[in-house]
Amino acid sequence: MKYDNNDKAPFFKSWNTWYVLVVIFLLLLIIFFYFFTNHFA
Numbered sequence: 001m002k003y004d005n006n007d008k009a010p011f012f013k014s015w016n017t018w019y020v021l022v023v024i025f026l027l028l029l030i031i032f033f034y035f036f037t038n039h040f041a
Contacts, residue, residue: 009015 009018012018
């Protein structure tokens with residue numbers, strides 16, 4: 001079975017952009033839930 005290494009990331013030029021977006025999104029979620037928890041504590 002052969003695998004092609006020429007898979008391109010959808011919507012972006014490289015997969016690194018996706019990784020950065022996911023990390024930023026997770027950090028924003030953590031910050032949001034931190035403030036949400038403090039507000040209703």
